[in-house]
Amino acid sequence: NITVYMCQEHRWHAQLPQILKKMGYNLAILRTHWRFCGWCPELTESIVEWEGPDGTRLAAIPQYVGGNKRFQTTPIGQLHRIIKNQGIKAAVRWWLGTIEEDYKRYNWTKLPAFLWSVTPETGIGHFLPETLMEIKEKGLRGEGEGKYPFRFTFLLAEEIPEVFGKPTSIFRPDPNEFLYLIGWGAWGNDPWSLPREAEISVLTAERVAALNSLLGGDTFEEKLDTAWKALLASQHHDYVTCGRRELAEILSGYSLEVSKNVTKNSLSNLFSRVDARNGDKSVLIFNPLAMERREIVWVDLNFMKGEAYYFSLFDGDVEIPYQVIREERYGDNSIKTSKIVFYCDLPSLGYKVITIKYTEPTIKPVGMDVNVASKKISTKYYDIIFSDDGGILRIFDKILRLDLVRRNGLNGKFRAKVDGEEKISSGEVNFEVVGPLVTIVKEQGSIGSIPYQNRIIIYNDLRRIDFETTFTFNGQRIGEVDVREGATWLDDHKLGVIFQLNTDNVTVYSDRPFLIHKAARYEGIFPWAQTPLEQVAFYGLTWADVSSPQCGLALFNTGTMGYRAHNGSLFMVLAQSGPVPYWGDIRLKGNYTYRYALYPHPGDWMEGDVPKEADRYNFKVLTYVGDPHPGDYPRQLSLLKLIADNILVSAVYTRNGSLFVRMYEYQGRNSSIILTSPDFQFDLERVNLMHEEAKPLTLPIPIEKHEIITLKVSAKFKAKNSSVINRE
Numbered sequence: 001n002i003t004v005y006m007c008q009e010h011r012w013h014a015q016l017p018q019i020l021k022k023m024g025y026n027l028a029i030l031r032t033h034w035r036f037c038g039w040c041p042e043l044t045e046s047i048v049e050w051e052g053p054d055g056t057r058l059a060a061i062p063q064y065v066g067g068n069k070r071f072q073t074t075p076i077g078q079l080h081r082i083i084k085n086q087g088i089k090a091a092v093r094w095w096l097g098t099i100e101e102d103y104k105r106y107n108w109t110k111l112p113a114f115l116w117s118v119t120p121e122t123g124i125g126h127f128l129p130e131t132l133m134e135i136k137e138k139g140l141r142g143e144g145e146g147k148y149p150f151r152f153t154f155l156l157a158e159e160i161p162e163v164f165g166k167p168t169s170i171f172r173p174d175p176n177e178f179l180y181l182i183g184w185g186a187w188g189n190d191p192w193s194l195p196r197e198a199e200i201s202v203l204t205a206e207r208v209a210a211l212n213s214l215l216g217g218d219t220f221e222e223k224l225d226t227a228w229k230a231l232l233a234s235q236h237h238d239y240v241t242c243g244r245r246e247l248a249e250i251l252s253g254y255s256l257e258v259s260k261n262v263t264k265n266s267l268s269n270l271f272s273r274v275d276a277r278n279g280d281k282s283v284l285i286f287n288p289l290a291m292e293r294r295e296i297v298w299v300d301l302n303f304m305k306g307e308a309y310y311f312s313l314f315d316g317d318v319e320i321p322y323q324v325i326r327e328e329r330y331g332d333n334s335i336k337t338s339k340i341v342f343y344c345d346l347p348s349l350g351y352k353v354i355t356i357k358y359t360e361p362t363i364k365p366v367g368m369d370v371n372v373a374s375k376k377i378s379t380k381y382y383d384i385i386f387s388d389d390g391g392i393l394r395i396f397d398k399i400l401r402l403d404l405v406r407r408n409g410l411n412g413k414f415r416a417k418v419d420g421e422e423k424i425s426s427g428e429v430n431f432e433v434v435g436p437l438v439t440i441v442k443e444q445g446s447i448g449s450i451p452y453q454n455r456i457i458i459y460n461d462l463r464r465i466d467f468e469t470t471f472t473f474n475g476q477r478i479g480e481v482d483v484r485e486g487a488t489w490l491d492d493h494k495l496g497v498i499f500q501l502n503t504d505n506v507t508v509y510s511d512r513p514f515l516i517h518k519a520a521r522y523e524g525i526f527p528w529a530q531t532p533l534e535q536v537a538f539y540g541l542t543w544a545d546v547s548s549p550q551c552g553l554a555l556f557n558t559g560t561m562g563y564r565a566h567n568g569s570l571f572m573v574l575a576q577s578g579p580v581p582y583w584g585d586i587r588l589k590g591n592y593t594y595r596y597a598l599y600p601h602p603g604d605w606m607e608g609d610v611p612k613e614a615d616r617y618n619f620k621v622l623t624y625v626g627d628p629h630p631g632d633y634p635r636q637l638s639l640l641k642l643i644a645d646n647i648l649v650s651a652v653y654t655r656n657g658s659l660f661v662r663m664y665e666y667q668g669r670n671s672s673i674i675l676t677s678p679d680f681q682f683d684l685e686r687v688n689l690m691h692e693e694a695k696p697l698t699l700p701i702p703i704e705k706h707e708i709i710t711l712k713v714s715a716k717f718k719a720k721n722s723s724v725i726n727r728e
Contacts, residue, residue, distance in 0.1 A: 003027065004157035006117075009237045010038040014175035015514045017052035018708060022689040027161055030060040031067070033117060034237075036582070039068040041177035046111050047164040048171040053515060053668075054706035059167050061115050061160065066106030092131040113164060115155075175512055176520040180539055181531075183241075183488040184562030185479070185495065185576035186583065188592040191240040193559030194252040195231060198259065200558075200618050202227045205259040205266070206653040207288045207349065208622065211639050212266040214680070214715055215273055219654045220262045227262070231255040241583055267624040270351060274631040279314065279355035282629075286622040287346040289615055290642045290649040290661075294345050296438070296459055298325075299623050301338045301356070305330045312362070313342060314355040316635075320344065321365035323437040341438050343461055346621065349652065350638035350679070355628075367436035367460030375429055377439055379460045382600070390427030390445045390454075395600060397551065402502070404551055404600045406568075409500040412456070412467070412598075415571070416495035418448030419477050427454065436460060447495070449476055464556075464617060465598045469497070473577060473588035481578035486531030488580045491562055495575040499555065499598060501568040503548045508565040509605045510540030514650070514664045514708050516611060519544065519565065537562035537573055543614040545605040546570045554599040554610045556617045572596065611648055611666055634679070639715070643674040647703065655691055659715060664708040672700035675711075683714040 005016075005025045010032040020028060030050060032039045043062040050060035082091040099116060108114055155163060184192075206224055213219040234251035238244060267286060276282035285297055301311075313320040322342035330336050342365075346352055369378040375386040380398075387393040391412040395404045405411045414425035427445020432455070443454040450471055457466040479494040480487035487493075508519040519540075522533035538544075544563040545554040555563070555570050562573035577588040597617050601608025642649060646667035653660055665671065675682060684697040687710050694712060703709060 008033045017058040018056035028060040031063040038180040041173035049167040175517045184573040196559035198255040201259040205262040208266040217269040227255045227258040274633045279357045281356035284624045286351045288619045290349045308358045321363045323435040347638035348641035353635040365436045386429045406500045417493035423448040470593045475587040478577040490535045491537035496573045498571045504567045506546045510544040547604040556597040558595045659713045662710045680715040685712040
C-alpha cells in the first residue's frame with residue numbers, strides 16, 4: 001500500500017504523473033537524490049501539482065531552486081574526509097551548515113515548511129536521526145537549543161500530505177528540463193545495448209506466448225516474469241557502474257536466453273497447431289506488431305543430402321520471388337543450406353504460413369539495379385552512391401526529386417577524438433552481396449588507429465538502410481576522458497556515426513518514455529568539474545530525427561541513445577574509452593558491434609511516421625521452418641489490428657491467464673481507437689497499470705492526447721473447422 005514515490009537515481013521523465021497515478025501513488029518526491037547522472041526541474045514551492053503532457057496531475061514535493069547544485073558544491077568526497085577525520089556527527093553538522101547557507105542563498109525562507117532528504121550514499125544518511133536529535137537539544141555547534149534556524153521533525157513519507165497540505169500551484173515542467181548526464185559509450189555502450197536487446201526479446205516473447213495461449217498453448221508467464229526480473233536487475237546502477245559489470249552482463253544474458261527459449265517454444269507450438277499442409281516444407285512467419293506490414297523476411301533452410309536441388313515459395317497459390325543470399329551444396333549438387341530473403345505481406349500481430357515446394361522457380365525477383373564499378377545502387381526509392389573513401393556520397397530520393405544528404409558530406413562516416421587527435425574515418429567499399437531485393441555493402445577501414453568493418457544493407461522495397469559496425473579496440477583513449485574531469489558527459493568528441501541532411505533549416509525530435517518531443521540543447525554549467533551542458537547529448541529512447549518540411553533523416557538505435565544535432569547533422573554516440581571518475585580506467589579492448597538504421601523520409605517525423613518505422617526496425621518478424629502437416633487453425637491468423645494512425649501498442653502479454661494490451665497516443669491529439677480482428681471476437685475492459693479498477697468498454701475507445709491506456713481483452717476464436725476456444 002505504498003502511495004508515495006521516491007527514488008535515489010535519476011529516473012524521472014515527463015510522463016510519470018499518469019504512470020504513478022495509474023499505479024496507485026498520490027504523491028511524488030520530485031527529486032533526484034544522487035545527481036551524478038542528471039536531475040529534475042527545480043521550483044521553490046512547498047508542494048505542487050505536477051502536471052504531465054496528458055494533463056494528469058499528481059501532488060509533488062519539488063526540488064527547490066539551487067538544490068541540484070548542492071550535489072557538487074557539497075562534494076561527497078569532502079563528507080567522507082570529515083567522517084574519516086572527525087567522525088559522523090561532525091560530518092552531519094557540516095552538512096546541516098551547508099543547508100543553512102542554501103536556505104538563505106536561494107530564498108527558501110519564503111517556504112512555510114520545507115522537506116529535506118539525503119541519500120545513504122553520502123555516508124551519513126543512516127546516522128541522521130541520532131545526530132539530529134542531539135543537535136535539536138544542543139544546537140548545531142553546541143550553542144544551545146534554538147540556535148539552529150530550523151525547527152525540524154522526522155516524517156514517514158505517508159505523513160507528508162498531512163503536514164504540507166494541498167498543492168496551491170501547478171507545475172508544468174518541459175520534458176527537456178529533466179537533465180540526463182549519461183556516460184554514453186562507456187564500456188562500449190554495453191550497459192545500454194545489452195539490456196535493449198534483452199528488452200526487445202522479452203517484449204516479443206510475450207506477444208508470441210500470448211497468441212500461443214489463446215490457441216491452447218502455455219502462457220510461459222513464470223519464465224517471462226523471471227526474464228523481466230533479471231533484465232531489471234541488470235540495469236541497477238550499482239551493477240552497471242560500481243564494479244559489478246560482469247554480473248550485469250550475466251543477468252542481461254540470462255534474460256535474453258529465457259525469452260528466446262519462450263519464443264522458440266511458442267513458435268513450435270503454434271506451428272504444430274496450424275494448417276501447414278501441401279508442399280515439401282512450410283514456414284510460419286510471425287509479425288509481433290499490431291499493424292499490417294509488408295516486410296523483408298530472412299529464412300535459413302537446411303536440407304538432407306539429395307532432398308532438394310531447387311525450390312519455390314508460395315503464399316497460397318501465389319508464387320513468391322526470392323533472392324539467395326548464401327547457399328551450400330552437397331557433392332551431388334543437392335542443396336545443403338540456403339539463406340534466402342523475400343518480401344511478404346503479413347497480418348497484424350499474427351502469423352502467415354507459406355509453402356516450400358521442390359520445384360524450379362518460375363518467377364525471378366526484380367528490383368534494384370547495382371553498378372559495382374561506380375558504387376551506385378538504384379532502388380524503388382533512392383539512387384545511392386558510395387564514396388571512394390568510405391561512407392555515402394549521395395542519397396537521391398526519386399519520389400521527392402531531392403538530394404536528401406549533403407554531397408561530399410560525412411554521411412555514414414565515423415568521427416572521434418582518438419588519443420588526443422580529432423579523426424574522421426576512411427574506408428574501402430566492396431559489394432558483399434548484389435541482388436534485386438537486397439544488396440549488402442561491406443566497408444573496411446579505420447578511424448585513427450581503430451580498425452572497423454561496416455556492413456550496410458540496402459533494401460529495394462524499404463526506405464530504411466541498416467548498418468552493422470564492428471570496431472576493434474586496443475586501449476585507445478576515445479573522447480576527452482583523462483583530459484578533464486566531467487569529460488564522460490562531453491559527447492561531441494566520443495566515437496560516433498554522423499549523417500547530414502541537405503538543409504540547415506531543421507527541427508529535431510526524439511522519443512522518450514511514452515512521449516515524442518522536440519529535442520533541445522541543455523544550457524548552463526554542471527558545477528562538478530564545470531562541465532558545459534551544451535556539449536551533452538540529448539537522448540532518444542529508440543530514435544532521433546532531423547527534418548525540414550520537405551524531408552528528414554531519422555536514426556534508429558538499439559541502445560546507443562545519445563545524440564547530438566547541429567545545423568542538419570545528426571551524430572549518434574557509440575563509444576568512449578579511458579579513465580573516468582568513480583568508474584575507473586575503462587579502456588576498450590577487442591571487438592564491439594553496433595547496430596542502427598538510417599530512415600530517410602518525406603516531410604517531418606509525423607508525415608514520415610518515424611515511430612512506427614522504428615518499431616518495424618526493432619521488432620523483427622520471426623520464422624519457424626517445419627515439415628507439412630494438418631492443423632486446426634488457419635494458415636493466416638491475426639490476433640488484433642489497431643485502427644488508429646496516432647497510437648502505438650507498447651505491450652501485449654498475459655497475467656494470470658488474462659490477456660492485456662497496452663498502448664499510447666503519440667501525436668498529441670485526442671482521438672479514438674478501434675480494435676478488430678478477422679479471427680477473434682473481443683470483450684474489452686479498461687484497467688489501471690496494476691490490472692485493477694476494470695471498466696467495460698465499447699468501440700470506438702476514446703483516448704486523450706499523450707494518454708497511456710491498458711485493456712483487458714477477453715478473446716474468443718471465431719472457430720471454423722475447430723472447436724471454439726474462449727480465453728481471457
